[in-house]
Amino acid sequence: MPPEQSTLPAPAMAAGSVPADWRAPLVALVVVSFALMLATVSSWGEMFHQWWAIDTYNHLLLVPFIMGWLVWLKAGELTRIAPKPFWPGLVLVVAALCLWLAGRASGINLLAHAGAVVALQAAVLSVLGLRAALLLALPLAMGAFLVPFGDEIIPPLQFVTAEIAVTLVRWSGVPAQIEGLHIDTPAGLFIVAEACSGVKFLVAMATLGVLVAFTRFASWRRRALFMAACVIVPILANGVRAFATIYVAQSIGAEAATGFDHIIYGWVFFAIVLALVLAGAWRWFEREPEQHGWDAASLAKWDWLSRAETHALAPASAVLATCSLAAIAALAAML
Structure with a gap:
């Protein structure tokens, strides 16, 4: 391309x-x-x-x-x-x-x-x-x-999300044990299911990344950096989202935290991360579409x-x- x-x-x-x-x-x-x-x-x-x-x-x-x-x-x-x-x-x-x-x-x-x-x-x-x-x-x-x-990358994304989440949970001071995709905490046992892998977020960001990279950048270096951001940021952000769900659950309970997470992730979280990625790249745009x-x-x-x-x-x-x-x-x- x-x-x-x-x-x-x-x-x-x-x-x-x-x-x-x-x-x-x-x-x-x-x-x-x-x-x-x-x-x-x-x-x-x-x-x-x-x-x-x-x-x-x-x-x-x-x-x-x-x-x-x-x-x-x-x-x-x-x-x-x-x-x-x-x-x-x-x-x-x-x-x-x-x-x-x-x-x-x-x-x-x-x-x-x-x-x-x-x-x-x-x-x-x-x-x-x-x-x-x-x-x-x-x-x-x-x-x-x-x-x-994208279905092919769901299993590795689940494991990456689980590792990021449990690392952040431990850093926050909440005791947690991980076994595969299961994270055990005082508030309950959490499972990083397929729906929590972040594949939807990643595939959508990759599609947007190609569009923006080739309409707004002329430099191949900047295109590569922007595409890297469109892959790395959603993966990290999904791990942070999973951590936030587990952390909040310690106070309000696992069921309430999980329900709230699905609403926020579906309607708000993606838009916020997307806006941040575009805002971060805006000043380096080189041309009009x-x-x-x-x-x-x-x-x-x-x-x-x-x-x-x-x-x-x-x-x-x-x-x-x-x-x-x-x-x-x-x-x-x-x-």
Whole structure:
């Protein structure tokens, strides 16, 4: 995901002013996207269910809107180029659909979901071309966050949270013993359950971190530091939250403290930590969001890009080939 520096913000495209040479390619993109989503509909249904019904992934409902906003910011730059279908993109479509089929066959939803998402990303490359895909590098990369992930790191996060909490409890003067995920204190026995692992907080912060890092920073060093903060801070903060629950329970009882903790963590705590992270980074912001990524003038200087665009494909062929691949994948999934 290599968005680079731009000196001036691109002018926004006025509503209803889609250039003539973009109209057919955009219609083609809608057609192939529908075909690919129809072919992989089972995975898209599973992903939407997770976004909607599982609170760990509720924030992913915002990702399509974030992607749309990022594309809108690049609309002016897109009008400065002409879309050129790129046949090597079809190779990525094939690879993505194979990944989807492998995930369905093996029962590994993460692979199937990733394949369904990458197929759409590859379709943009195939239908709109390499130059357009480079201009849209950040919104396309944000598409990776449509894939629900994070369950795999719940167990280690539980142990980290337990260790931070028991260390702080002991420092506060409250006697405590720990055995695995169980913390025994005078007020009762506390268990760092999956819901207390902080994975929801961490995944949401990582998503926000990528968005902010590549829209507000130009320096890779600052991006790396900000991303590190978006990983380390929520982990530490979750340990502090668990400690606070145990400490307060010594006075008001374990049941009351736990109930209060869930309300505060769900509605207030995340917002406070998020605000603190953004406030801490604010003074080092280097650019405005519309300056993210490359601009058309920068891409025009890349000789290799012009050479790569000789691998062109007729627009109708791009649509026919992609839709055919989607149909083949759908049939293969039914066998």
